[in-house]
Amino acid sequence: MTGRLNPAGHPSWWRHAVIYQIYIRSFADANGDGIGDLAGIESRLGYLSDLGVDAVWITPFYPSPQADGGYDVADYRAVDPVFGSLDEFDALMAAAQGRGIKVIVDLVPNHTSSAHPWFRSALAAAPGSSERARYIFRSGRGPGGAEPPNNWVSVFGGSAWTPVPSPRGQPQQWYLHLFAPEQPDLDWTNPEVRREFESILRFWLDRGVDGFRIDVAHGLVKDPAMPDLDERYPSRGPAPTGHPYWDQDEIHDVYRSWRAVLDEYGGNRMFVAEAWVASTQQLARYVRPDELHTAFNFDFLRAAWDADELRAAIDSSFESMAAVGAAPTWVLSNHDVVRHVSRYGGGEQGERRARAAVLLMLALPGGAYVYQGDELGLPEVADLPDEVLQDPTFLRTGGASRGRDGCRVPIPWSGDKPSYGFGPGAASWLPQPPQWRELSVTRQSERSASMLHLYRGALEARRRHAGFRSESLQWIDAEPGMLAFRRSERLTCLVNASELTLPVPNEVRGAEVILASIPLRDLERLPPACAVWLATAGGGADG
Numbered sequence: 099m100t101g102r103l104n105p106a107g108h109p110s111w112w113r114h115a116v117i118y119q120i121y122i123r124s125f126a127d128a129n130g131d132g133i134g135d136l137a138g139i140e141s142r143l144g145y146l147s148d149l150g151v152d153a154v155w156i157t158p159f160y161p162s163p164q165a166d167g168g169y170d171v172a173d174y175r176a177v178d179p180v181f182g183s184l185d186e187f188d189a190l191m192a193a194a195q196g197r198g199i200k201v202i203v204d205l206v207p208n209h210t211s212s213a214h215p216w217f218r219s220a221l222a223a224a225p226g227s228s229e230r231a232r233y234i235f236r237s238g239r240g241p242g243g244a245e246p247p248n249n250w251v252s253v254f255g256g257s258a259w260t261p262v263p264s265p266r267g268q269p270q271q272w273y274l275h276l277f278a279p280e281q282p283d284l285d286w287t288n289p290e291v292r293r294e295f296e297s298i299l300r301f302w303l304d305r306g307v308d309g310f311r312i313d314v315a316h317g318l319v320k321d322p323a324m325p326d327l328d329e330r331y332p333s334r335g336p337a338p339t340g341h342p343y344w345d346q347d348e349i350h351d352v353y354r355s356w357r358a359v360l361d362e363y364g365g366n367r368m369f370v371a372e373a374w375v376a377s378t379q380q381l382a383r384y385v386r387p388d389e390l391h392t393a394f395n396f397d398f399l400r401a402a403w404d405a406d407e408l409r410a411a412i413d414s415s416f417e418s419m420a421a422v423g424a425a426p427t428w429v430l431s432n433h434d435v436v437r438h439v440s441r442y443g444g445g446e447q448g449e450r451r452a453r454a455a456v457l458l459m460l461a462l463p464g465g466a467y468v469y470q471g472d473e474l475g476l477p478e479v480a481d482l483p484d485e486v487l488q489d490p491t492f493l494r495t496g497g498a499s500r501g502r503d504g505c506r507v508p509i510p511w512s513g514d515k516p517s518y519g520f521g522p523g524a525a526s527w528l529p530q531p532p533q534w535r536e537l538s539v540t541r542q543s544e545r546s547a548s549m550l551h552l553y554r555g556a557l558e559a560r561r562r563h564a565g566f567r568s569e570s571l572q573w574i575d576a577e578p579g580m581l582a583f584r585r586s587e588r589l590t591c592l593v594n595a596s597e598l599t600l601p602v603p604n605e606v607r608g609a610e611v612i613l614a615s616i617p618l619r620d621l622e623r624l625p626p627a628c629a630v631w632l633a634t635a636g637g638g639a640d641g
Protein backbone atom coordinates (compact mmCIF):
# COMPACT_ATOMS: atom_id res chain seq x y z
CA MET A 99 0.00 0.00 0.00
CA THR A 100 1.13 3.51 -0.69
CA GLY A 101 -0.58 6.35 1.07
CA ARG A 102 -0.27 10.08 1.16
CA LEU A 103 -1.93 11.61 4.13
CA ASN A 104 -1.68 15.16 3.13
CA PRO A 105 0.00 15.92 -0.13
CA ALA A 106 -0.27 19.65 0.40
CA GLY A 107 1.86 19.36 3.50
CA HIS A 108 0.47 20.48 6.81
CA PRO A 109 2.08 22.72 9.37
CA SER A 110 0.08 21.30 12.25
CA TRP A 111 2.48 20.05 14.89
CA TRP A 112 0.26 17.21 16.09
CA ARG A 113 0.44 15.49 12.69
CA HIS A 114 3.96 14.34 13.53
CA ALA A 115 4.51 15.14 17.21
CA VAL A 116 5.94 12.81 19.83
CA ILE A 117 3.71 13.26 22.86
CA TYR A 118 4.82 12.07 26.27
CA GLN A 119 2.09 10.86 28.61
CA ILE A 120 2.57 11.93 32.22
CA TYR A 121 0.52 9.91 34.69
CA ILE A 122 0.86 12.59 37.31
CA ARG A 123 0.57 10.44 40.45
CA SER A 124 3.57 8.42 39.38
CA PHE A 125 5.93 10.76 37.55
CA ALA A 126 7.75 12.90 40.11
CA ASP A 127 6.89 13.90 43.67
CA ALA A 128 8.23 17.29 44.76
CA ASN A 129 6.89 17.44 48.32
CA GLY A 130 7.57 13.90 49.50
CA ASP A 131 4.04 12.70 50.21
CA GLY A 132 4.57 9.75 47.88
CA ILE A 133 2.30 11.12 45.14
CA GLY A 134 3.57 12.84 42.02
CA ASP A 135 2.61 16.49 41.54
CA LEU A 136 2.81 19.50 39.22
CA ALA A 137 5.94 20.86 40.87
CA GLY A 138 7.54 17.45 40.35
CA ILE A 139 6.77 17.63 36.65
CA GLU A 140 8.26 21.10 36.44
CA SER A 141 11.43 19.88 38.13
CA ARG A 142 11.83 17.24 35.40
CA LEU A 143 11.25 19.40 32.34
CA GLY A 144 14.99 19.32 31.62
CA TYR A 145 14.77 15.55 31.35
CA LEU A 146 11.83 15.77 28.93
CA SER A 147 13.60 18.32 26.78
CA ASP A 148 16.73 16.13 26.63
CA LEU A 149 14.54 13.19 25.73
CA GLY A 150 13.28 15.30 22.84
CA VAL A 151 9.50 15.14 23.12
CA ASP A 152 7.31 17.77 21.48
CA ALA A 153 4.45 17.79 23.96
CA VAL A 154 3.22 16.34 27.22
CA TRP A 155 -0.24 15.08 28.00
CA ILE A 156 -0.89 15.27 31.74
CA THR A 157 -3.56 12.94 33.19
CA PRO A 158 -6.21 14.56 35.43
CA PHE A 159 -4.93 16.76 38.25
CA TYR A 160 -8.31 18.28 39.17
CA PRO A 161 -9.91 18.10 42.63
CA SER A 162 -11.07 14.52 42.99
CA PRO A 163 -11.73 11.89 45.64
CA GLN A 164 -9.41 9.70 43.48
CA ALA A 165 -11.85 6.82 43.21
CA ASP A 166 -10.35 6.20 39.75
CA GLY A 167 -6.95 7.87 39.71
CA GLY A 168 -8.43 11.33 39.15
CA TYR A 169 -10.83 10.30 36.36
CA ASP A 170 -13.54 11.19 38.85
CA VAL A 171 -13.50 14.97 38.66
CA ALA A 172 -15.20 17.06 41.35
CA ASP A 173 -14.21 20.47 39.94
CA TYR A 174 -13.13 20.92 36.33
CA ARG A 175 -11.62 24.36 36.83
CA ALA A 176 -9.17 23.80 39.67
CA VAL A 177 -6.20 21.73 40.81
CA ASP A 178 -6.37 19.14 43.58
CA PRO A 179 -4.16 20.32 46.48
CA VAL A 180 -2.46 16.92 46.39
CA PHE A 181 -1.08 17.87 42.96
CA GLY A 182 -0.54 21.60 43.56
CA SER A 183 -2.44 24.74 42.61
CA LEU A 184 -3.62 26.61 39.53
CA ASP A 185 -0.65 28.95 39.92
CA GLU A 186 1.65 25.94 39.82
CA PHE A 187 -0.13 24.69 36.72
CA ASP A 188 0.36 28.06 35.03
CA ALA A 189 4.02 28.10 36.03
CA LEU A 190 4.54 24.56 34.74
CA MET A 191 2.81 25.33 31.46
CA ALA A 192 4.84 28.50 30.93
CA ALA A 193 8.07 26.68 31.72
CA ALA A 194 7.22 23.80 29.38
CA GLN A 195 6.14 26.04 26.55
CA GLY A 196 9.26 28.14 27.14
CA ARG A 197 11.25 25.02 26.31
CA GLY A 198 9.17 24.34 23.23
CA ILE A 199 7.12 21.59 24.89
CA LYS A 200 3.36 21.84 24.34
CA VAL A 201 0.90 20.98 27.08
CA ILE A 202 -2.21 18.84 26.64
CA VAL A 203 -4.67 18.38 29.50
CA ASP A 204 -7.14 15.57 30.07
CA LEU A 205 -10.85 16.31 29.76
CA VAL A 206 -13.30 13.88 31.38
CA PRO A 207 -16.75 14.57 29.89
CA ASN A 208 -18.51 11.21 30.17
CA HIS A 209 -18.90 11.35 33.93
CA THR A 210 -18.18 13.56 36.91
CA SER A 211 -17.20 12.48 40.38
CA SER A 212 -20.07 11.67 42.73
CA ALA A 213 -18.53 14.44 44.85
CA HIS A 214 -19.19 17.02 42.10
CA PRO A 215 -21.65 19.71 43.30
CA TRP A 216 -23.97 18.80 40.42
CA PHE A 217 -24.27 15.21 41.57
CA ARG A 218 -24.70 16.19 45.21
CA SER A 219 -27.56 18.49 44.29
CA ALA A 220 -29.01 15.80 42.04
CA LEU A 221 -29.14 13.40 45.00
CA ALA A 222 -30.71 16.07 47.19
CA ALA A 223 -33.34 16.91 44.56
CA ALA A 224 -36.48 14.99 43.65
CA PRO A 225 -36.86 12.49 40.79
CA GLY A 226 -37.72 14.40 37.62
CA SER A 227 -35.97 17.60 38.79
CA SER A 228 -33.64 19.68 36.62
CA GLU A 229 -30.80 18.74 38.99
CA ARG A 230 -31.28 15.04 38.22
CA ALA A 231 -31.65 15.76 34.51
CA ARG A 232 -27.90 16.44 34.22
CA TYR A 233 -27.27 12.76 34.93
CA ILE A 234 -29.01 9.57 33.90
CA PHE A 235 -31.49 8.63 36.58
CA ARG A 236 -34.17 6.06 35.78
CA SER A 237 -36.78 4.07 37.68
CA GLY A 238 -35.87 0.47 38.28
CA ARG A 239 -37.68 -2.54 36.85
CA GLY A 240 -39.84 -5.02 38.67
CA PRO A 241 -42.01 -4.47 41.75
CA GLY A 242 -41.11 -1.16 43.39
CA GLY A 243 -38.33 -0.65 40.85
CA ALA A 244 -36.11 -2.97 42.86
CA GLU A 245 -34.21 -4.25 39.80
CA PRO A 246 -31.78 -2.07 37.79
CA PRO A 247 -33.35 -0.33 34.75
CA ASN A 248 -31.45 -2.62 32.35
CA ASN A 249 -28.59 -5.09 32.24
CA TRP A 250 -25.79 -2.68 31.35
CA VAL A 251 -22.49 -3.46 33.06
CA SER A 252 -19.76 -1.25 34.43
CA VAL A 253 -16.39 -1.44 32.65
CA PHE A 254 -14.94 -2.03 36.11
CA GLY A 255 -17.29 -4.95 36.83
CA GLY A 256 -20.80 -5.30 38.26
CA SER A 257 -23.96 -3.46 37.26
CA ALA A 258 -23.68 -0.02 35.66
CA TRP A 259 -26.56 1.14 37.91
CA THR A 260 -26.61 2.13 41.56
CA PRO A 261 -29.85 2.72 43.50
CA VAL A 262 -30.46 5.93 45.41
CA PRO A 263 -32.82 6.51 48.31
CA SER A 264 -36.26 7.30 46.87
CA PRO A 265 -39.23 9.08 48.45
CA ARG A 266 -41.60 6.70 50.24
CA GLY A 267 -44.09 5.06 47.93
CA GLN A 268 -42.19 5.95 44.74
CA PRO A 269 -40.38 3.40 42.61
CA GLN A 270 -36.70 2.94 43.27
CA GLN A 271 -34.48 5.32 41.23
CA TRP A 272 -31.08 4.30 39.90
CA TYR A 273 -28.27 6.27 38.27
CA LEU A 274 -26.02 5.10 35.48
CA HIS A 275 -22.25 4.80 35.77
CA LEU A 276 -20.38 3.06 32.97
CA PHE A 277 -17.35 3.06 35.27
CA ALA A 278 -17.27 3.14 39.09
CA PRO A 279 -20.34 4.17 41.15
CA GLU A 280 -18.29 7.24 42.12
CA GLN A 281 -18.37 8.25 38.43
CA PRO A 282 -22.01 9.02 37.50
CA ASP A 283 -22.56 9.48 33.74
CA LEU A 284 -23.72 12.87 32.54
CA ASP A 285 -26.71 13.20 30.21
CA TRP A 286 -25.29 14.67 27.01
CA THR A 287 -28.74 15.31 25.56
CA ASN A 288 -29.09 18.06 28.20
CA PRO A 289 -28.05 21.45 26.74
CA GLU A 290 -26.82 22.58 30.15
CA VAL A 291 -24.23 19.80 30.14
CA ARG A 292 -23.07 20.83 26.69
CA ARG A 293 -22.80 24.49 27.68
CA GLU A 294 -20.85 23.62 30.80
CA PHE A 295 -18.22 21.64 28.91
CA GLU A 296 -17.79 24.34 26.28
CA SER A 297 -17.16 26.72 29.14
CA ILE A 298 -14.63 24.29 30.68
CA LEU A 299 -12.82 24.08 27.33
CA ARG A 300 -12.64 27.85 27.25
CA PHE A 301 -11.34 28.00 30.80
CA TRP A 302 -8.26 25.95 29.86
CA LEU A 303 -7.87 27.47 26.40
CA ASP A 304 -7.86 30.93 27.96
CA ARG A 305 -5.02 29.76 30.23
CA GLY A 306 -3.09 28.69 27.12
CA VAL A 307 -3.20 24.90 26.87
CA ASP A 308 -2.26 23.41 23.51
CA GLY A 309 -4.81 20.66 23.46
CA PHE A 310 -7.08 18.17 25.15
CA ARG A 311 -7.10 14.42 25.46
CA ILE A 312 -10.75 13.37 25.62
CA ASP A 313 -11.50 10.57 28.04
CA VAL A 314 -14.01 7.90 26.91
CA ALA A 315 -14.73 9.96 23.80
CA HIS A 316 -16.96 7.18 22.44
CA GLY A 317 -19.21 7.01 25.51
CA LEU A 318 -20.99 10.32 25.96
CA VAL A 319 -24.26 9.57 24.19
CA LYS A 320 -26.47 6.60 25.07
CA ASP A 321 -29.28 5.01 23.06
CA PRO A 322 -32.36 6.78 24.50
CA ALA A 323 -34.32 3.51 24.39
CA MET A 324 -31.73 2.00 26.74
CA PRO A 325 -32.16 -1.55 25.43
CA ASP A 326 -30.62 -4.47 27.27
CA LEU A 327 -27.22 -5.63 26.09
CA ASP A 328 -27.36 -8.85 24.13
CA GLU A 329 -24.73 -11.19 22.77
CA ARG A 330 -24.02 -8.86 19.82
CA TYR A 331 -22.66 -6.22 22.14
CA PRO A 332 -20.02 -7.20 24.63
CA SER A 333 -19.81 -5.05 27.73
CA ARG A 334 -16.02 -4.92 27.53
CA GLY A 335 -13.51 -4.43 24.79
CA PRO A 336 -13.75 -2.30 21.66
CA ALA A 337 -17.29 -1.28 20.73
CA PRO A 338 -18.91 -2.62 17.57
CA THR A 339 -21.33 -0.39 15.63
CA GLY A 340 -24.85 -0.33 17.06
CA HIS A 341 -23.77 -0.76 20.68
CA PRO A 342 -26.35 0.95 22.94
CA TYR A 343 -23.86 2.97 24.93
CA TRP A 344 -20.67 3.17 22.91
CA ASP A 345 -20.08 5.05 19.69
CA GLN A 346 -23.60 6.40 19.16
CA ASP A 347 -23.95 8.65 16.10
CA GLU A 348 -25.11 11.73 18.02
CA ILE A 349 -21.74 11.93 19.73
CA HIS A 350 -20.34 13.59 16.65
CA ASP A 351 -22.52 16.68 17.14
CA VAL A 352 -20.73 17.24 20.42
CA TYR A 353 -17.32 17.15 18.76
CA ARG A 354 -18.40 19.45 15.95
CA SER A 355 -19.37 22.05 18.51
CA TRP A 356 -16.11 21.58 20.42
CA ARG A 357 -14.12 21.96 17.25
CA ALA A 358 -15.83 25.28 16.61
CA VAL A 359 -14.80 26.44 20.09
CA LEU A 360 -11.20 25.35 19.59
CA ASP A 361 -11.00 27.00 16.20
CA GLU A 362 -11.90 30.34 17.75
CA TYR A 363 -8.56 30.17 19.51
CA GLY A 364 -5.42 30.63 17.46
CA GLY A 365 -2.19 28.78 17.93
CA ASN A 366 -2.75 25.42 16.40
CA ARG A 367 -4.43 23.60 19.26
CA MET A 368 -5.62 20.04 19.07
CA PHE A 369 -7.86 17.29 20.40
CA VAL A 370 -6.97 13.63 20.77
CA ALA A 371 -9.80 11.18 21.36
CA GLU A 372 -9.66 8.10 23.51
CA ALA A 373 -12.25 5.98 21.70
CA TRP A 374 -12.14 2.20 22.08
CA VAL A 375 -14.14 1.31 18.98
CA ALA A 376 -13.89 -1.94 17.06
CA SER A 377 -12.76 -0.69 13.66
CA THR A 378 -10.56 2.02 12.24
CA GLN A 379 -13.51 3.06 10.04
CA GLN A 380 -15.50 3.84 13.18
CA LEU A 381 -12.51 5.66 14.62
CA ALA A 382 -12.06 7.76 11.48
CA ARG A 383 -15.48 9.33 12.03
CA TYR A 384 -14.13 11.07 15.13
CA VAL A 385 -11.43 12.81 13.11
CA ARG A 386 -13.41 14.11 10.17
CA PRO A 387 -12.30 17.63 9.20
CA ASP A 388 -14.86 19.42 11.37
CA GLU A 389 -14.45 17.14 14.43
CA LEU A 390 -11.41 16.12 16.44
CA HIS A 391 -7.86 16.25 15.09
CA THR A 392 -6.54 12.89 16.19
CA ALA A 393 -7.54 9.69 17.98
CA PHE A 394 -5.45 7.02 19.66
CA ASN A 395 -4.97 4.01 17.44
CA PHE A 396 -5.43 1.10 19.81
CA ASP A 397 -5.23 -1.53 17.04
CA PHE A 398 -1.51 -0.97 16.90
CA LEU A 399 -1.29 -1.29 20.68
CA ARG A 400 -3.39 -4.46 20.64
CA ALA A 401 -1.42 -6.13 17.85
CA ALA A 402 0.76 -9.04 18.93
CA TRP A 403 4.47 -9.06 18.08
CA ASP A 404 3.77 -10.49 14.65
CA ALA A 405 4.57 -8.95 11.29
CA ASP A 406 1.18 -9.67 9.72
CA GLU A 407 -0.79 -8.31 12.66
CA LEU A 408 1.36 -5.22 12.91
CA ARG A 409 1.15 -4.56 9.21
CA ALA A 410 -2.62 -5.00 9.18
CA ALA A 411 -2.96 -2.51 12.05
CA ILE A 412 -0.70 -0.03 10.27
CA ASP A 413 -2.46 -0.37 6.91
CA SER A 414 -5.97 -0.10 8.25
CA SER A 415 -5.15 2.91 10.37
CA PHE A 416 -3.29 4.59 7.57
CA GLU A 417 -6.04 4.03 5.03
CA SER A 418 -8.94 5.03 7.22
CA MET A 419 -7.22 8.17 8.50
CA ALA A 420 -6.14 9.18 4.99
CA ALA A 421 -9.75 8.87 3.85
CA VAL A 422 -10.70 11.76 6.14
CA GLY A 423 -7.43 13.68 5.84
CA ALA A 424 -6.36 12.99 9.42
CA ALA A 425 -2.92 11.96 10.63
CA PRO A 426 -2.65 8.54 12.27
CA THR A 427 -1.30 8.09 15.78
CA TRP A 428 0.65 5.25 17.30
CA VAL A 429 0.83 4.13 20.87
CA LEU A 430 2.40 1.12 22.57
CA SER A 431 1.41 1.64 26.20
CA ASN A 432 -0.61 3.86 28.50
CA HIS A 433 -1.86 3.86 32.09
CA ASP A 434 -4.71 1.43 31.29
CA VAL A 435 -2.86 -1.48 29.71
CA VAL A 436 -0.15 -3.97 30.61
CA ARG A 437 3.21 -2.38 29.77
CA HIS A 438 4.43 -3.51 26.36
CA VAL A 439 7.76 -4.98 27.50
CA SER A 440 5.60 -7.48 29.42
CA ARG A 441 2.95 -7.86 26.70
CA TYR A 442 5.70 -8.79 24.28
CA GLY A 443 6.83 -11.65 26.51
CA GLY A 444 8.74 -9.92 29.32
CA GLY A 445 12.38 -10.38 30.27
CA GLU A 446 15.05 -10.14 27.59
CA GLN A 447 12.66 -11.15 24.85
CA GLY A 448 10.14 -8.49 25.83
CA GLU A 449 12.80 -5.85 26.05
CA ARG A 450 14.32 -6.74 22.72
CA ARG A 451 10.95 -6.63 21.01
CA ALA A 452 10.11 -3.36 22.76
CA ARG A 453 13.32 -1.85 21.37
CA ALA A 454 12.36 -2.89 17.87
CA ALA A 455 8.74 -1.80 18.39
CA VAL A 456 9.65 1.75 19.31
CA LEU A 457 11.77 2.11 16.18
CA LEU A 458 8.82 0.80 14.19
CA MET A 459 6.42 3.21 15.86
CA LEU A 460 8.68 6.23 15.49
CA ALA A 461 9.34 5.45 11.83
CA LEU A 462 5.65 5.57 10.96
CA PRO A 463 4.15 8.79 9.65
CA GLY A 464 1.84 10.45 12.17
CA GLY A 465 1.93 11.29 15.85
CA ALA A 466 3.43 8.97 18.45
CA TYR A 467 2.72 8.61 22.15
CA VAL A 468 5.30 7.59 24.72
CA TYR A 469 3.95 6.58 28.11
CA GLN A 470 6.21 7.59 31.00
CA GLY A 471 8.62 4.77 31.72
CA ASP A 472 8.43 3.28 28.20
CA GLU A 473 11.74 5.00 27.60
CA LEU A 474 13.17 3.11 30.59
CA GLY A 475 11.79 -0.21 29.38
CA LEU A 476 9.78 -0.58 32.58
CA PRO A 477 7.91 -3.89 32.76
CA GLU A 478 4.48 -4.39 34.30
CA VAL A 479 4.72 -4.95 38.05
CA ALA A 480 2.58 -8.06 38.25
CA ASP A 481 3.16 -8.92 41.90
CA LEU A 482 1.97 -5.86 43.78
CA PRO A 483 0.50 -7.04 47.09
CA ASP A 484 -3.30 -6.98 47.27
CA GLU A 485 -3.35 -4.45 50.07
CA VAL A 486 -1.67 -1.72 48.01
CA LEU A 487 -3.89 -2.09 44.92
CA GLN A 488 -6.07 0.97 44.29
CA ASP A 489 -7.63 0.38 40.88
CA PRO A 490 -11.42 0.04 41.34
CA THR A 491 -11.34 -2.89 38.92
CA PHE A 492 -9.63 -5.02 41.54
CA LEU A 493 -12.39 -4.58 44.11
CA ARG A 494 -15.32 -4.58 41.71
CA THR A 495 -14.30 -7.87 40.14
CA GLY A 496 -13.68 -9.42 43.55
CA GLY A 497 -10.00 -9.73 42.68
CA ALA A 498 -10.63 -11.60 39.40
CA SER A 499 -8.84 -8.78 37.62
CA ARG A 500 -5.78 -7.28 39.33
CA GLY A 501 -6.47 -4.01 37.57
CA ARG A 502 -4.11 -1.43 36.16
CA ASP A 503 -1.86 -0.54 39.07
CA GLY A 504 0.99 -2.64 37.66
CA CYS A 505 1.60 -0.12 34.88
CA ARG A 506 1.31 2.86 37.23
CA VAL A 507 4.21 2.24 39.59
CA PRO A 508 6.24 5.44 40.22
CA ILE A 509 9.22 6.17 37.99
CA PRO A 510 12.73 5.33 39.25
CA TRP A 511 14.94 8.36 38.66
CA SER A 512 18.12 7.73 40.63
CA GLY A 513 19.71 6.31 43.74
CA ASP A 514 20.02 2.95 45.40
CA LYS A 515 16.89 2.64 47.44
CA PRO A 516 13.19 3.40 47.14
CA SER A 517 11.76 5.77 46.08
CA TYR A 518 14.69 5.89 43.65
CA GLY A 519 14.48 9.64 43.33
CA PHE A 520 10.72 9.67 42.65
CA GLY A 521 10.39 11.90 45.71
CA PRO A 522 12.76 13.26 48.33
CA GLY A 523 12.24 10.26 50.63
CA ALA A 524 11.18 6.63 50.58
CA ALA A 525 7.48 7.27 50.08
CA SER A 526 5.76 6.20 46.87
CA TRP A 527 2.06 5.41 46.64
CA LEU A 528 2.85 2.04 45.05
CA PRO A 529 6.04 0.16 45.96
CA GLN A 530 8.76 -0.05 43.31
CA PRO A 531 10.47 -3.41 42.76
CA PRO A 532 14.13 -3.53 43.90
CA GLN A 533 15.20 -4.43 40.34
CA TRP A 534 14.14 -0.97 39.27
CA ARG A 535 17.30 0.44 40.79
CA GLU A 536 19.10 -0.68 37.63
CA LEU A 537 16.39 0.84 35.45
CA SER A 538 16.61 4.34 36.89
CA VAL A 539 17.21 7.32 34.66
CA THR A 540 20.64 7.88 36.19
CA ARG A 541 21.73 4.26 35.70
CA GLN A 542 20.44 4.17 32.15
CA SER A 543 22.09 7.48 31.31
CA GLU A 544 25.41 5.81 32.15
CA ARG A 545 24.83 2.84 29.80
CA SER A 546 25.00 3.55 26.09
CA ALA A 547 23.08 0.35 25.31
CA SER A 548 20.15 1.31 27.53
CA MET A 549 16.54 1.74 26.46
CA LEU A 550 16.79 5.40 27.45
CA HIS A 551 19.68 5.96 25.03
CA LEU A 552 17.74 4.25 22.29
CA TYR A 553 14.75 6.57 22.82
CA ARG A 554 16.92 9.67 22.97
CA GLY A 555 18.77 8.66 19.82
CA ALA A 556 15.58 7.78 18.00
CA LEU A 557 13.86 11.05 18.85
CA GLU A 558 16.94 12.97 17.86
CA ALA A 559 17.20 11.17 14.51
CA ARG A 560 13.50 11.63 13.88
CA ARG A 561 13.97 15.39 14.21
CA ARG A 562 17.17 15.56 12.22
CA HIS A 563 16.47 13.39 9.17
CA ALA A 564 14.42 14.94 6.41
CA GLY A 565 12.99 11.53 5.48
CA PHE A 566 10.77 11.61 8.59
CA ARG A 567 9.00 14.69 7.35
CA SER A 568 7.14 12.95 4.55
CA GLU A 569 3.63 11.79 5.31
CA SER A 570 3.83 8.78 3.02
CA LEU A 571 4.62 5.15 3.59
CA GLN A 572 5.46 2.61 0.91
CA TRP A 573 5.92 -1.06 1.69
CA ILE A 574 8.79 -2.89 0.01
CA ASP A 575 8.94 -6.61 -0.63
CA ALA A 576 10.59 -8.55 2.15
CA GLU A 577 10.66 -12.03 3.63
CA PRO A 578 7.60 -13.14 5.61
CA GLY A 579 8.09 -11.93 9.18
CA MET A 580 9.80 -8.73 8.12
CA LEU A 581 8.19 -5.32 7.86
CA ALA A 582 9.98 -3.12 5.34
CA PHE A 583 8.90 0.32 4.23
CA ARG A 584 10.14 3.56 2.82
CA ARG A 585 9.11 6.91 4.21
CA SER A 586 10.59 8.60 1.17
CA GLU A 587 13.48 7.96 -1.17
CA ARG A 588 15.66 8.93 1.75
CA LEU A 589 14.51 6.76 4.57
CA THR A 590 13.77 3.06 4.98
CA CYS A 591 12.75 1.12 8.06
CA LEU A 592 13.16 -2.64 8.45
CA VAL A 593 11.71 -4.63 11.32
CA ASN A 594 12.29 -8.31 11.80
CA ALA A 595 9.26 -9.36 13.85
CA SER A 596 10.00 -13.08 13.50
CA GLU A 597 12.03 -15.58 15.50
CA LEU A 598 14.42 -16.22 12.61
CA THR A 599 17.36 -14.37 11.14
CA LEU A 600 16.12 -12.93 7.84
CA PRO A 601 17.90 -11.58 4.77
CA VAL A 602 17.64 -7.86 4.15
CA PRO A 603 15.86 -6.84 0.92
CA ASN A 604 18.39 -6.40 -1.89
CA GLU A 605 17.44 -2.85 -2.67
CA VAL A 606 18.61 -1.50 0.66
CA ARG A 607 21.85 -3.39 1.04
CA GLY A 608 24.73 -0.99 1.38
CA ALA A 609 22.54 1.77 2.82
CA GLU A 610 23.76 3.79 5.75
CA VAL A 611 22.48 2.79 9.18
CA ILE A 612 20.91 5.70 11.04
CA LEU A 613 19.92 3.70 14.08
CA ALA A 614 19.44 0.04 14.99
CA SER A 615 17.58 -1.41 17.95
CA ILE A 616 20.54 -3.69 18.73
CA PRO A 617 24.13 -3.67 17.44
CA LEU A 618 24.25 -5.18 13.92
CA ARG A 619 27.20 -7.07 12.53
CA ASP A 620 26.39 -6.29 8.91
CA LEU A 621 23.47 -5.33 6.72
CA GLU A 622 23.05 -8.69 5.00
CA ARG A 623 20.79 -10.32 7.54
CA LEU A 624 18.70 -9.06 10.42
CA PRO A 625 18.59 -11.04 13.67
CA PRO A 626 15.19 -11.81 15.28
CA ALA A 627 13.29 -9.00 17.00
CA CYS A 628 15.28 -6.13 15.69
CA ALA A 629 14.67 -2.94 13.74
CA VAL A 630 16.89 -0.63 11.75
CA TRP A 631 16.51 2.79 10.17
CA LEU A 632 18.45 3.26 6.96
CA ALA A 633 19.37 6.37 5.03
CA THR A 634 18.88 5.49 1.38
CA ALA A 635 19.57 7.37 -1.87
CA GLY A 636 22.01 9.70 -0.19
CA GLY A 637 19.30 10.92 2.13
CA GLY A 638 21.21 11.23 5.36
CA ALA A 639 21.01 13.97 7.92
CA ASP A 640 19.92 17.38 6.91
CA GLY A 641 17.98 20.35 8.22
Ligand code: NOJ
Binds near residue numbers: 166167277313314372
Ligand atom coordinates in the same frame (compact mmCIF):
# COMPACT_ATOMS: atom_id res chain seq x y z
C1 NOJ B 1 -10.10 6.00 30.44
C2 NOJ B 1 -8.98 6.36 31.34
O1 NOJ B 1 -7.78 6.30 30.61
C3 NOJ B 1 -9.06 5.38 32.48
O2 NOJ B 1 -7.91 5.44 33.28
C4 NOJ B 1 -10.31 5.65 33.25
O3 NOJ B 1 -10.45 4.67 34.24
C5 NOJ B 1 -11.54 5.59 32.36
N1 NOJ B 1 -11.34 6.26 31.12
C6 NOJ B 1 -12.73 6.22 33.03
O4 NOJ B 1 -12.59 7.61 33.10
Ligand code: CA
Binds near residue numbers: 127130131133
Ligand atom coordinates in the same frame (compact mmCIF):
# COMPACT_ATOMS: atom_id res chain seq x y z
CA1 CA C 1 3.50 15.04 46.12
